[in-house]
Amino acid sequence: MSAAGFAADQWTRAVGAGVDPHEYRYVTGGLGSVADWGPAFVRAGHGHLRRAQDAGSSRSAGEHLLTAARWFHLATLAPYAEAHRAAAEADRALGRALAVLEPGARQVSGEGFTGWLRGPSDAPGTVVVVPGLNSAKEEFLDLVSVLLARGLAVFAMDGPGQGVLAATTTFVPDYERVVGRVVDALGVPHVGLVGLSLGGYFAARAAALEPRVAAAATVSGPFRLDWAELPRPIRELIAGRAGGTDAARRFVHQVDLTDLAPRITAPLLVVDGGRDVIPGVTDGEPLARLAPHGTHLSVPHGDHLLGNARSDWLPRLGDHFAHALGAGEHPCQNVC
Incomplete structure (x- = not known):
């Protein structure tokens, strides 16, 4: 399957998971093949980790961490040798987000x-x-x-x-x-x-x-x-x-x-x-x-x-x- 076809198939699942549809189109629009999916989504997750680090408030930082968790998880939907690392990054980002947004x-x-x-x-x-x-x-x-x-x-x-x-x-x-x-x-x-x-x-x-x-x-x-x-x-x-x-x-x-x-x-x-x-x-x-x-x-x-x-x-x-x-x-x- 082509990268475009795979991205189309995953479109409503990704949006349902809460990622911004415009960012999804931007990230998937640059894919040369399905093999590029995992690395591209991990890069998107790291981008939100950086935004969390530079955020001007704890609320904004937490929201970026939640978004990062979503991108890291979605990286695992295509065959990807580093899927276990992406899943671990999703888990860590979620934990960090909840520590900020919901201390309880x-x-x-x-x-x-x-x-x-x-x-x-x-x-x-x-x-x-x-x-x-x-x-x-x-x-x-x-x-x-x-x-x-x-x-x-x-x-x-x-x-x-x-x-x-x-x-x-x-x-x-x-x-x-x-x-x-x-x-x-x-x-x-x-x-x-x-x-x-x-x-x-x-x-x-x-x-x-x-x-x-x-x-x-x-x-x-x-x-x-x-x-x-x-x-x-x-x-x-x-x-x-x-x-x-x-x-x-x-x-x-x-x-x-x-x-x-x-x-x-x-x-x-x-x-x-x-x-x-x-x-x-x-x-x-x-x-x-x-x-x-x-x-x-x-x-x-x-x-x-x-x-x-x-x-x-x-x-x-x-x-x-x-x-x-x-x-x-x-x-x-x-x-x-």
Whole structure:
């Protein structure tokens, strides 16, 4: 694929992750090939680190650090030999940004997970944000902001084979155990759980098997995967995160929510984009239909992760968790 074609394919994902669309066009417009993607995005991230250093206020510095974290993460979307270093830089930039902007944010790590807990200590509920195949906690900062604005606490995490942990760990089939350890570490009685892309499968599985999941949502999550039909780039991505082709085949074989969906007793919102059509991937409609309290929100013009249709689902997802976890309505919600 040409660099221009790859950049076009990633356009709504990158904008959905919060980077400036004009800067995105500037950075990707200078690419000679897809191989240039990673280095160019890392340079963009370093540019924002320099702006943070030269900023005239701590607020501006923190905002540049958040932007740097986004660029470093997006550097990992194309094949890149230094992807592990970019993921580590994204992790560091996010930590530095939160230290400036939200001194109360707390890093929480344990076996197979790491992330940041944000929001009020007396929040009525906590939502755990689970990334997918090649996403990470730095990609969904805007989603976190929507949940924080509704008075919830949020733990955005990297799990095994994800984000900063991708260099040292691989996917695990029993993600519910990871979520269980997260809930233990957070010290809360229950959580909401939202998973994006492959993280939607992780979240749905955990909602079926971890009784402390009190509300759940999936965004562009698969109901079932078929190895033989998956496009080659996706098979290669899964192999890289699962620990080889054989491990990837075994992992994909387990991605089937047919038997687990009826066991999800928590309120469940399933979000899909009508233009998100990937061979070998069954979307979330059967999940919503089989779950006792499932609701399917299909946005006809939405693509994968619905970065091109955020207003059609993101506020509703925030309200879903606010209502299910007892946050009620944010006092500014109807007037701001």
